[in-house]
Amino acid sequence: MANHDIHLSVRKGTVHALVGENGAGKSTLMKILYGMQKPDEGTIAVDGEQVAFSSPGDAIARGIGMVHQHFMLADNLTVLENVTLGSEKLYGIGAKARRKIIEISDRYGLGVRPDVLVEELGVAERQRVEILKVLFRGARILILDEPTAVLVPQEVDALFDNLRELKAEGLSVIFISHKLGEVLSVADDITVIRRGTTVGTAVPSETTPRQLAELMVGSELPTPETSESTVTDQAVIEVDDLVVFAKGSVSMGKGSAALLMDEVERGAVRLVLDHVSFTIHAGEVMGIAGVEGNGQTELIDALIGLKAADSGAVRFMGEDITGMSTRKRRENGIGYIPEDRHRHGLLLEAPLWENRILGHVTEKPNAKGFWIDIKGAQQDTRRIVEQYDVRTPGIDVTAASLSGGNQQKLIVGREMSHKPKFLIAAHPTRGVDVGAQAQIWDQIRAARREGLAVLLISADLDELIGLSDTLRVIFNGKLVADADPATITPEELGSAMTGAASGHLENEELAEAAELEEPTENPAPDAPEDEAR
Amino acid sequence: MKKFDKERMLLAVAGPVIALVVAVALTSIVLLASGKSPIEPYTIMFQQATYSDIQVLIINQASLYYIAALAVAIGFRMNLFNIGVDGQYQLAAMMAAVVGAHVALPAVLQVPLLMITAICTGAFWAGIAGVLKVTRGVSEVVATIMLNAIATSVIAYLWLPDVFGVKLGNNNTTGEMHKSGWIPGFSMGDAGEIYGLVILAVLLGIGYWIVLNRTRFGFDLRASGASESAAAASGVDPKRMVLTAMLLSGGIAGLAGLPILLGDTHTYSLNFPTGIGFLGIGIALLGRNSPVGIAFASLLWAWLDKASPELDFHGYDKEIAVIMQGLIVIAVVVSYESVREWGLRRQQRRVGAELAAGNVLGGNDNTDKEVAGR
Numbered sequence: 001m002a003n004h005d006i007h008l009s010v011r012k013g014t015v016h017a018l019v020g021e022n023g024a025g026k027s028t029l030m031k032i033l034y035g036m037q038k039p040d041e042g043t044i045a046v047d048g049e050q051v052a053f054s055s056p057g058d059a060i061a062r063g064i065g066m067v068h069q070h071f072m073l074a075d076n077l078t079v080l081e082n083v084t085l086g087s088e089k090l091y092g093i094g095a096k097a098r099r100k101i102i103e104i105s106d107r108y109g110l111g112v113r114p115d116v117l118v119e120e121l122g123v124a125e126r127q128r129v130e131i132l133k134v135l136f137r138g139a140r141i142l143i144l145d146e147p148t149a150v151l152v153p154q155e156v157d158a159l160f161d162n163l164r165e166l167k168a169e170g171l172s173v174i175f176i177s178h179k180l181g182e183v184l185s186v187a188d189d190i191t192v193i194r195r196g197t198t199v200g201t202a203v204p205s206e207t208t209p210r211q212l213a214e215l216m217v218g219s220e221l222p223t224p225e226t227s228e229s230t231v232t233d234q235a236v237i238e239v240d241d242l243v244v245f246a247k248g249s250v251s252m253g254k255g256s257a258a259l260l261m262d263e264v265e266r267g268a269v270r271l272v273l274d275h276v277s278f279t280i281h282a283g284e285v286m287g288i289a290g291v292e293g294n295g296q297t298e299l300i301d302a303l304i305g306l307k308a309a310d311s312g313a314v315r316f317m318g319e320d321i322t323g324m325s326t327r328k329r330r331e332n333g334i335g336y337i338p339e340d341r342h343r344h345g346l347l348l349e350a351p352l353w354e355n356r357i358l359g360h361v362t363e364k365p366n367a368k369g370f371w372i373d374i375k376g377a378q379q380d381t382r383r384i385v386e387q388y389d390v391r392t393p394g395i396d397v398t399a400a401s402l403s404g405g406n407q408q409k410l411i412v413g414r415e416m417s418h419k420p421k422f423l424i425a426a427h428p429t430r431g432v433d434v435g436a437q438a439q440i441w442d443q444i445r446a447a448r449r450e451g452l453a454v455l456l457i458s459a460d461l462d463e464l465i466g467l468s469d470t471l472r473v474i475f476n477g478k479l480v481a482d483a484d485p486a487t488i489t490p491e492e493l494g495s496a497m498t499g500a501a502s503g504h505l506e507n508e509e510l511a512e513a514a515e516l517e518e519p520t521e522n523p524a525p526d527a528p529e530d531e532a533r
Numbered sequence: 534m535k536k537f538d539k540e541r542m543l544l545a546v547a548g549p550v551i552a553l554v555v556a557v558a559l560t561s562i563v564l565l566a567s568g569k570s571p572i573e574p575y576t577i578m579f580q581q582a583t584y585s586d587i588q589v590l591i592i593n594q595a596s597l598y599y600i601a602a603l604a605v606a607i608g609f610r611m612n613l614f615n616i617g618v619d620g621q622y623q624l625a626a627m628m629a630a631v632v633g634a635h636v637a638l639p640a641v642l643q644v645p646l647l648m649i650t651a652i653c654t655g656a657f658w659a660g661i662a663g664v665l666k667v668t669r670g671v672s673e674v675v676a677t678i679m680l681n682a683i684a685t686s687v688i689a690y691l692w693l694p695d696v697f698g699v700k701l702g703n704n705n706t707t708g709e710m711h712k713s714g715w716i717p718g719f720s721m722g723d724a725g726e727i728y729g730l731v732i733l734a735v736l737l738g739i740g741y742w743i744v745l746n747r748t749r750f751g752f753d754l755r756a757s758g759a760s761e762s763a764a765a766a767s768g769v770d771p772k773r774m775v776l777t778a779m780l781l782s783g784g785i786a787g788l789a790g791l792p793i794l795l796g797d798t799h800t801y802s803l804n805f806p807t808g809i810g811f812l813g814i815g816i817a818l819l820g821r822n823s824p825v826g827i828a829f830a831s832l833l834w835a836w837l838d839k840a841s842p843e844l845d846f847h848g849y850d851k852e853i854a855v856i857m858q859g860l861i862v863i864a865v866v867v868s869y870e871s872v873r874e875w876g877l878r879r880q881q882r883r884v885g886a887e888l889a890a891g892n893v894l895g896g897n898d899n900t901d902k903e904v905a906g907r
Contacts, residue, residue: 028885306765327768336766344766347759349877358756359767361749372752393887396541400877401884 005197006042010141010189015163015173017183017204019216020193020433026176027403029193030143033174034066035059046141065139067130069146075119082118083133090137104135108165123292124155128162142166143174146431148182152291153461153494160186179460180209180434192216213434230283231469235318236453237280237303237422242312244273244298244477272298274477275312280422282451285444287468287485289461289493295477296457297339300426303455304336305329316422330359335420337411337428339457341404345411348400352392355399356381356414363418380417388413388443389436404431412440416447423447426457441467461490473497473505481505544876549819549826551872552864559864560857574849581840585724592727594835595828596734596792597806601813602831603741604655604786606822608673610745611758611778617659617677618786619810620684625654626790627688630801631697633710633794643713647795648788655787656780658684663779667772673779681810699800706802716795728796737785738824754778786810815862821869834858 006029010016020026031037033044035053043050046062053059056066073082083101084093091097098114105112110128118126127147134142144163148156163173163186177183183190183204190202192215200215273295280286290296301307303314305326313322321329330336336359338344346355357366357377365376381395388409392402399407412428425444429437444454444467458464464471465485473481473496481496483505496505561571581587601618608615615621629651638646662676692698692705699708718726745751756764757774765771789809798805816834820827841854 304766325768325770326765327770330768338766343760343762345763347756347763349873350755350759354752357752358763361752361756361767367749370748370750372747372749374747391888393884397884398877398880401881 006193007198008191010172010174012172013167013170014188015167015175015186017175017177017187017190018193019177019180019183019190019212026193027145030066030145030174030176033059034064034143060137060139063138063140064143065134065137065141066143067127067134067145067147071126071130073118073126073129076117078115078117079112079121079129079132080114082129083114083136087137100136101132104132107169108135108162110162124151124158127151127159131162139171141172141174143176145176147175148177148179152497153490154498156182180212184209184212216434229469230449230451232282232284232451234282234451235279236282236284236316237455238313238315239276239278239303240313240315242273242276242299242302242314243271243310244302244307245310246272272477273302276477276479277312278472278479280453280455282421282453283448284469285448285454285456285467287456287458287464287471288474288479289464289471289497290457290474291497292459294474296426296474298477299474300339300424300455300457303424304334327362331362333419333421335415335418335423337408337415337423337425339426341407341411346399346407349398351398352385352390352395352402352410353378353381355410356384356395358414360414360418384410384413384417389439405433405436408432409436409440412443416443420447420452423452423454424457425454427459428456429458429460429463437463461493465490465493540876540880544872545821545823545826548821548869548872549830549865551868552819552861555864555868556857556860559860560853563856564853569849573847574844574853577843577847577849578836578840578854581843582836585721587839589721589725589727590839591832591835592731593792593796594838595831596728596731597789597809598812598816598831598834599734599827600737600785600792601789601809602816602820602827603737603824604782604789605810605813605817606820606827607741607754607778607782607785609758609817609822611754611774612761613775613778613782614674615659615662615677615779615782615786616674616814617662617680617684617810618782618789618813619808620677620681621655621658621783621786622789622810623688623805623807624658624684625651625787626794626805627691627707627801628654629791630707630710630794630799631691633714634697634708634800637711637713640713643711644716644795647714648791651787651791652784653787656784659779659783659786660776663776663783666779667775673775701802704802704804706800708800710795710799714795715799718796726796728792730792730796733788733792737788738828742824750777789813812858815858815865818869819861819865 008016008018008029018026018029028037032039033053035056035058038052038054044053045051046064051058051062053062059066074085077085080098080101081093084091084097091100101112101114104110105114108131110132112125112128112132118129121129131142131144147159151159160182163175166173167188175183175187184207185204187204190204190207190212191198192200192202192212194216202212202215276295276299278286288296288299298307302309305321305324305328309322313320315321316329316332316334321332324332336344342348345358347358350358353374354377357372360366361372365373365380367373368376378395384390385392385395390402390406390409390413392406399410402410408429408431415423423444428444429440432440441463444452444456448454456464456468465488468485471483471485471488471493472479473483473493475481475497480502481504483493483496488505492505496502557575564571564574582591601622604618604621605615629647632650633643633647636643636646658680659677662671662673662680665671665676666673690696692707694700697707699706716729718729719731720726743751745755753764753767753769753774754777756767757769757771757778761771764774790805793806794801812834816830817827819833820830837854837858841851844851844853
């Protein structure tokens with residue numbers, strides 16, 4: 001049983017938030033509501049009328065629409081084409097459909113332009129297209145699966161305005177999120193799911209995020225206190241003037257990089273990393289804030305060795321590793337928590353213990369010389385599963401059968417087990433519930449005390465601010481700004497991420513006080529090679 | 534925990550069994566449609582399998598199929614489609630025959646020399662496709678198909694009397710190989726001889742399993758096949774892996790013709806079996822790229838081949854066996870994919886159920902265990 005005794009009632013014209021840990025059963029519930037899975041017991045009623053869905057088509061016919069976490073849009077088609085795709089029968093694909101799109105867009109303030117190619121749209125606009133797509137099909141109840149995961153704070157606010165429009169028009173919204181602050185700000189009712197059952201409801205106006213989190217995990221939370229700085233002056237990773245072109249895949253030396261620069265000026269080649277320099281010291285967590293797609297992926301790839309630098313150098317523990325293979329880098333002590341765990345972190349159809357080996361096939365306890373040490377790997381997998389609380393019935397199940405958060409815990413456990421000196425942590429807690437999130441943070445903090453250097457990339461600004469010793473903002477392939485995590489607010493960081501601010505970011509009210517009180521709190525920005533470019 | 538292992542075994546067997554049942558059913562429909570008994574051909578063929586001379590033929594033929602299918606399977610394990618096994622083994626067999634006819638060393642050296650010749654020829658021919666893929670991004674499917682055609686032409690050239698060819702009547706041969714390169718078979722009395730190199734096929738199967746499942750290299754290869762991006766991130770050099778896998782596949786392919794060459798024909802002639810490389814693709818598919826599965830699949834194929842001629846004497850067409858082989862391949866592709874998806878979903882559900890029931894690894898009072906408690 002994945003779910004049992006679920007009680008959920010959504011009132012017309014409200015936003016109903018559904019919160020719960022990973023694997024608590026939110027996705028299963030949504031699948032049932034959307035007709036992708038059939039319940040074994042119990043009933044669903046829409047507008048008081050009992051219904052049974054055997055496919056998403058049935059759900060759509062009853063006015064239930066789903067906006068998935070991963071957008072399902074074809075980049076090379078226009079908004080109009082994307083919206084009408086698969087529901088051509090409703091309003092055709094021509095002027096009538098266009099009128100309908102504009103009408104919906106205006107009514108709910110979505111600001112969708114029907115004739116733009118989807119590839120030209122930003123993440124937030126794409127999401128609005130997805131919402132419009134669902135409304136176009138006549139949905140009266142919208143299910144939004146973690147809609148804010150990909151948005152910056154300003155965009156989140158805009159989304160919430162849209163949701164308020166929807167509910168003012170009498171539509172109902174089911175809103176799934178991990179971000180409790182957001183849930184409290186937008187929801188009218190909250191239902192908490194734990195271990196496959198509904199454990200309670202909350203009224204947003206009378207609840208704090210902390211109470212909600214405790215309701216979710218069923219116990220008291222550890223306090224996430226920022227401990228004192230552990231930054232040392234020993235440089236672990238030094239990135240010097242790193243340049244990567246969208247086209248370039250091999251290092252071609254300085255000369256050809258200059259040639260490519262000409263092409264960049266003509267607009268033929270895009271510069272995805274534009275003269276990036278920074279140093280991370282032992283015991284330092286450097287956070288990089290930025291809207292997705294501004295060069296973070298390329299930076300990670302260049303550091304782990306999946307993409308060669310077109311010019312510039314990367315030094316690790318004083319050694320030049322610019323041309324070193326990925327495997328050698330990992331053996332030398334670079335840990336890697338990838339952005340996309342399904343693509344880069346796991347073999348989904350392989351058992352957990354084989355996933356334990358992945359990325360560390362040459363290292364103990366996975367290998368004995370030329371041979372794989374199956375026993376050693378299995379034993380160590382059991383240890384990781386227990387120590388990192390990976391919820392699984394065994395280590396022989398495939399990685400695909402675990403929930404996203406548990407997959408992530410396995411990856412984090414695997415990477416930390418090899419005592420890395422430098423950890424590339426891209427969204428280390430993405431899709432992970434609050435309890436496990438705190439645990440992963442603790443692991444990173446503990447390793448940092450022992451001298452681990454961390455590059456932290458995250459869309460969760462609270463995580464960035466809470467965990468980092470230094471903060472940089474990446475925009476369009478450049479490190480455009482730096483900030484002090486002790487004083488910066490998520491809103492300020494969010495506006496810098498859109499390219500609105502550069503240089504050293506300071507909180508106007510706090511800056512003076514901070515300078516007076518703790519002038520040496522953050523030593524890194526004084527180092528010359530740390531200058532944001 | 535073991536039950537998930539058992540379940541994997543069950544799923545591994547379910548695919549082929551479903552495919553075979555479907556293929557047999559469809560073949561019977563074909564037979565019915567042509568107004569013939571849908572059962573008698575099978576009883577005839579089953580009866581054939583009880584004769585010892587047919588059994589020897591089946592085992593001999595299966596050894597060729599087995600090696601060719603292993604070569605294909607190595608590629609499959611990392612999502613490389615080596616269609617060129619056919620050209621690789623033919624060219625390799627010819628080169629081995631030529632070397633065997635012109636070099637006369639004692640048997641201890643001669644046999645290894647012939648094998649190395651065959652391995653190198655096969656690896657070289659497959660390596661061309663590998664190099665093209667990693668340097669120029671040419672699909673190995675296209676390159677190996679082309680190389681098959683080129684291999685045919687190269688063989689025709691080498692058969693010319695003023696190159697290496699020896700005309701025997703209307704037949705092109707490469708001349709008889711020196712006796713030191715012959716490998717004696719296991720005599721089965723009146724039933725005939727089993728090729729000595731059947732042992733080689735068995736050893737290759739064992740080696741294949743060990744390399745893939747027990748070595749670091751094998752892990753990297755399987756990881757590359759399961760997820761190219763995850764393998765790259767784990768430190769596998771994708772280009773080197775493609776090239777290595779191609780060379781390995783070609784090297785094994787080169788050996789596919791040797792059992793019959795060294796055990797029976799002792800020359801590469803127009804009568805030398807062709808098309809084994811293509812059959813190997815179907816056999817590797819049916820055998821799920823596993824050494825044991827491929828062994829069963831090879832024997833099945835060889836049985837269909839060697840038992841079907843008898844059908845002609847009972848008023849049936851022996852092509853029924855070919856129809857069945859084709860149907861098996863189609864059924865296999867469909868059934869494996871559906872069984873795989875079904876298995877994944879089933880496991881996901883079961884894991885969910887076990888977790889909800891509190892069966893979490895490593896905790897004794899799991900139901901009360903909370904993440905945040907740490």
